[in-house]
Amino acid sequence: MEQREAAGRRRVGxxxxxxxxxxxxxxxxxxxxxxxxxxxxxxxxxxxxDDLIPPEAFGPPAPEAGLAGQTPLLSRWKLYRHxxxxxxxxxxxxxxxxxxxxxxxxxxxxxxxxxxxxxxxQGLLSSQGPDAGACHYLTDVATSRPLYFILDDNFYYQSMRxxxxxxxxxxxxxxxxxxxxxxLEWCLQRNHLRSHPLPDQTIYLMARKIEMPDLENNAWExxxxxxxxxxxxxxxxxxxxxxxxxxxxxxxKQNEENTEQKEVDRAIxxxxxxxxxxxxxxxxISQTMKDAKDKNVRPSDMKSLAEELNKLKAEFLEDLRxxxxxxxxxxxxxxxxxxxxxSSFQYEATNVVNKYILK
Numbered sequence: 001m002e003q004r005e006a007a008g009r010r011r012v013g014x015x016x017x018x019x020x021x022x023x024x025x026x027x028x029x030x031x032x033x034x035x036x037x038x039x040x041x042x043x044x045x046x047x048x049x050d051d052l053i054p055p056e057a058f059g060p061p062a063p064e065a066g067l068a069g070q071t072p073l074l075s076r077w078k079l080y081r082h083x084x085x086x087x088x089x090x091x092x093x094x095x096x097x098x099x100x101x102x103x104x105x106x107x108x109x110x111x112x113x114x115x116x117x118x119x120x121x122q123g124l125l126s127s128q129g130p131d132a133g134a135c136h137y138l139t140d141v142a143t144s145r146p147l148y149f150i151l152d153d154n155f156y157y158q159s160m161r162x163x164x165x166x167x168x169x170x171x172x173x174x175x176x177x178x179x180x181x182x183x184l185e186w187c188l189q190r191n192h193l194r195s196h197p198l199p200d201q202t203i204y205l206m207a208r209k210i211e212m213p214d215l216e217n218n219a220w221e222x223x224x225x226x227x228x229x230x231x232x233x234x235x236x237x238x239x240x241x242x243x244x245x246x247x248x249x250x251x252x253k254q255n256e257e258n259t260e261q262k263e264v265d266r267a268i269x270x271x272x273x274x275x276x277x278x279x280x281x282x283x284x285i286s287q288t289m290k291d292a293k294d295k296n297v298r299p300s301d302m303k304s305l306a307e308e309l310n311k312l313k314a315e316f317l318e319d320l321r322x323x324x325x326x327x328x329x330x331x332x333x334x335x336x337x338x339x340x341x342x343s344s345f346q347y348e349a350t351n352v353v354n355k356y357i358l359k
Contacts, residue, residue, distance in 0.1 A: 020156075120136070223250075320341065
């Protein structure tokens with residue numbers, strides 16, 4: 001109990017950075033990592049997902065050791081994201097309990113080592129003894145200085161950010177969000193200057209899907225700041241510090257936003273919606289292919305048309321799984337989300353097939 005109380009005196013915050021690739025998130029994250037210890041006397045740890053998630057995460061799923069091989073139906077990228085969040089929770093449990101940090105039994109070895117190296121490099125962990133690889137010691141466990149974790153990733157779906165909020169609520173931590181609203185054209189230009197730029201199409205697709213914090217309708221997103229400027233001004237810096245300080249003074253209560261049952265209901269609703277939409281999309285694609293054949297689309301183009309339509313179907317279904325079409329609303333008896341998304345899919349599918357018919 002004494003250890004819990006000692007660790008409990010240390011306030012811990014989770015700050016989520018979100019926005020399009022090349023919007024300036026990493027630049028802001030590094031600035032916070034540098035400024036917060038000097039100006040606020042807060043400890044600050046930076047978790048950069050691009051550095052911690054291995055390149056193979058963006059490939060097709062395949063069985064392998066660790067968490068990334070347990071659910072082949074999910075993308076590796078999504079599994080690695082969940083895995084990093086579990087490692088962060090593992091660290092927080094050790095911090096709260098005053099324990100040493102041991103390797104979790106279920107892990108991807110290379111990713112766990114990257115996470116540990118990241119924490120060690122920022123002074124959060126130290127290795128001691130002959131078996132240092134399996135056991136790590138938390139530094140300054142009893143310090144009274146606040147500790148902020150800055151999570152640097154795109155977090156373009158609200159559901160991705162909500163997972164971090166749930167972690168904060170579970171352990172009564174502080175939670176806040178910084179959303180960088182950078183114009184798409186600027187993101188594309190800055191991306192081209194990178195040593196390893198993303199394909200333009202990836203950024204275009206993300207720009208179409210990204211969900212800004214909804215401060216009016218989502219109580220859990222109330223501690224959010226939307227930065228509209230290309231580079232942070234002095235006023236922006238002051239607002240950021242105010243947001244972080246306010247979140248520290250008002251950690252999430254464990255019974256706050258008690259929406260667990262609502263989340264279960266929404267998940268059930270989403271699963272049903274995805275299944276219905278999948279069946280509907282398949283019928284639309286089948287009919288569209290028949291119509292294309294009747295309109296004398298060249299046989300050599302039919303394969304390309306089918307690939308485009310199936311890719312479109314996959315994108316729509318992924319949006320539904322993430323809840324972007326449901327907008328965090330629970331299905332009511334008289335609501336029919338499939339109808340609206342079917343209309344959108346039909347419109348997009350018609351645009352696709354018209355390219356081939358008008359050749």
